[in-house]
Amino acid sequence: MTTYDYDLFVIGAGSGGVRAGRIAAKHGAKVAVAEEYRVGGTCVIRGCVPKKLLVYASKFAEDFEDAVGFGWTSEKVSFDWATLIENKDKEIDRLNKAYIRNLEGAGAELILERAVLEDRHTVRLASGRKVTAKYILIATGATPFVPRHLPGHQLAITSNEAFHLEKLPSRIVIVGGGYIAVEFAGIFSGLGVETVLLYRGEQILRGFDDDLRNHLAAEMIKKGVELRTETDVTRIDRSGDGVRVTLEGGAAFGAGQIMFATGRIPNVAGLGLEAAGVELTPHHAVKVDDYSRSSVDNIYAVGDVTNRANLTPVAIREGHAFADTVFGGRPTKVDHSLIPTAVFSQPEIGTVGLTEEEARRQVKAVDIYKTSFRPMKNTVSGRDERTLMKLVVDGETDRVLGCHICGPDAGEMAQLLGISLRLGATKADFDATMAVHPTAAEELVTLRDKWQPGR
Ligand code: FAD
Numbered sequence: 001m002t003t004y005d006y007d008l009f010v011i012g013a014g015s016g017g018v019r020a021g022r023i024a025a026k027h028g029a030k031v032a033v034a035e036e037y038r039v040g041g042t043c044v045i046r047g048c049v050p051k052k053l054l055v056y057a058s059k060f061a062e063d064f065e066d067a068v069g070f071g072w073t074s075e076k077v078s079f080d081w082a083t084l085i086e087n088k089d090k091e092i093d094r095l096n097k098a099y100i101r102n103l104e105g106a107g108a109e110l111i112l113e114r115a116v117l118e119d120r121h122t123v124r125l126a127s128g129r130k131v132t133a134k135y136i137l138i139a140t141g142a143t144p145f146v147p148r149h150l151p152g153h154q155l156a157i158t159s160n161e162a163f164h165l166e167k168l169p170s171r172i173v174i175v176g177g178g179y180i181a182v183e184f185a186g187i188f189s190g191l192g193v194e195t196v197l198l199y200r201g202e203q204i205l206r207g208f209d210d211d212l213r214n215h216l217a218a219e220m221i222k223k224g225v226e227l228r229t230e231t232d233v234t235r236i237d238r239s240g241d242g243v244r245v246t247l248e249g250g251a252a253f254g255a256g257q258i259m260f261a262t263g264r265i266p267n268v269a270g271l272g273l274e275a276a277g278v279e280l281t282p283h284h285a286v287k288v289d290d291y292s293r294s295s296v297d298n299i300y301a302v303g304d305v306t307n308r309a310n311l312t313p314v315a316i317r318e319g320h321a322f323a324d325t326v327f328g329g330r331p332t333k334v335d336h337s338l339i340p341t342a343v344f345s346q347p348e349i350g351t352v353g354l355t356e357e358e359a360r361r362q363v364k365a366v367d368i369y370k371t372s373f374r375p376m377k378n379t380v381s382g383r384d385e386r387t388l389m390k391l392v393v394d395g396e397t398d399r400v401l402g403c404h405i406c407g408p409d410a411g412e413m414a415q416l417l418g419i420s421l422r423l424g425a426t427k428a429d430f431d432a433t434m435a436v437h438p439t440a441a442e443e444l445v446t447l448r449d450k451w452q453p454g455r
Contacts, residue, residue, distance in 0.1 A: 005133060006032045007133065008020075008030070009137070012034070014043065018319070021323075027328045044099065055187055057084050057187075059190060060077075061079075065383075085165075111125065138278075138305055141304045142264040143265060150235065156175075173257070178206070186225075197226065204227070209355035209356055209392075211388060212388065215372070220346070245258055287306075291322070306318075309336055338422055339352070349410050353401050353403055354392055359394070372389075393426075399427075
């Protein structure tokens with residue numbers, strides 16, 4: 001019988017890899033996990049966590065303004081980017097250490113080196129050492145896509161660098177229309193940076209419900225973000241301390257910084273997947289079955305590298321299911337339907353289920369319930385910002401198919417709505433639920449009138 005150095009070798013200590021390694025070790029497997037940058041991966045080191053800390057920081061500007069209507073006066077407030085970054089980094093270091101402790105505490109061996117496949121059972125480390133494993137898990141995540149054909153693309157940063165800027169520019173151009181672009185536009189704008197968001201599509205947040213997209217775009221513009229859609233950058237040149245950005249059609253303008261948030265691509269380059277015979281999808285993600293198994297039966301892949309639903313909780317769930325399937329004697333599939341998500345834009349988005357457009361394609365009759373209102377806090381503060389709430393209902397079965405919110409705490413609401421939709425809640429169930437008063441969420445259970453087009 002062939003013997004291997006490890007039962008499982010995990011490449012990548014991010015959300016998916018850490019969970020898989022930890023659970024496999026708890027199931028009794030001999031596990032090694034390789035990481036080339038920092039344990040914790042994108043989410044902890046340069047994704048969800050630091051991003052949300054920056055979102056918190058950027059919201060204080062409005063909180064100070066709003067406080068005045070409630071009777072508060074304060075001395076002149078000021079903001080220091082260096083303090084924020086230092087404190088953010090301390091928290092990231094704490095989390096990084098906690099991840100290392102959890103992994104090693106479970107009995108997994110951590111190898112802080114880049115690892116690539118040599119063949120289906122052999123991994124080559126950056127140091128040149130080779131190790132063998134019965135099973136290999138690819139959990140290498142994704143990396144920002146940079147349009148390298150663009151002259152001057154080297155002058156742009158991505159979200160990776162945005163977390164470590166030495167100082168805030170006075171003006172930034174963010175290219176992209178996805179959730180990362182929108183979130184960073186809110187962060188920079190809230191921190192007082194003149195922010196231009198450039199997107200080549202018709203409207204930001206493709207794939208989200210159209211009402212949400214339009215509502216958020218309008219609110220961002222009100223907050224001072226300069227939103228330019230249906231345009232693209234054709235070149236970037238250095239100009240003084242900053243850059244000069246040229247657009248299609250020839251218009252050009254200056255900015256202190258330009259950031260690409262133009263999507264992310266699976267981290268497969270140079271991984272040796274071809275050598276091992278691992279097939280990729282047309283989008284260069286690792287092709288896997290429902291159990292996260294690749295085309296090679298002892299090699300699995302989880303998380304962003306498989307490009308299924310690129311979110312931390314999904315990577316974690318896939319990593320856990322993999323460990324239970326292969327080492328826990330419990331074959332487990334991950335259900336990728338009805339994933340609740342948030343966009344930490346300003347105002348925030350929380351959403352679960354089908355958009356109106358998707359529902360119209362999938363069921364015969366769709367009923368829409370929606371409301372746009374001024375949240376209670378804004379009455380006294382005088383802030384001109386509205387909340388949007390929308391329910392997409394199957395007109396034949398009364399089942400709520402989708403729920404979309406843009407407003408404060410929308411992400412928190414989406415988490416709980418996710419449970420309701422998973423349980424198959426109908427509009428009648430929403431109506432029968434007692435309201436919590438006074439909250440914004442009570443609107444969700446008091447929406448009585450179907451939306452009539454043209455109203
Ligand atoms: P990752 O967490 O990316 O981990 C992969 C790890 O593998 C990395 O640490 C990498 O260094 C390592 N690696 C790669 N190649 C090798 C190699 N050859 N050898 C050794 N190590 C290697 N998701 C949410 O759910 N909510 C959010 O609010 C959210 N915000 C985000 C904000 C930003 C700016 C970004 C970029 C992402 C955000 N995400 C968010 C997405 C989330 O971070 C990812 O979905 C998640 O981290 C995927 O986990 P993963 O395990 O697949 O990969």
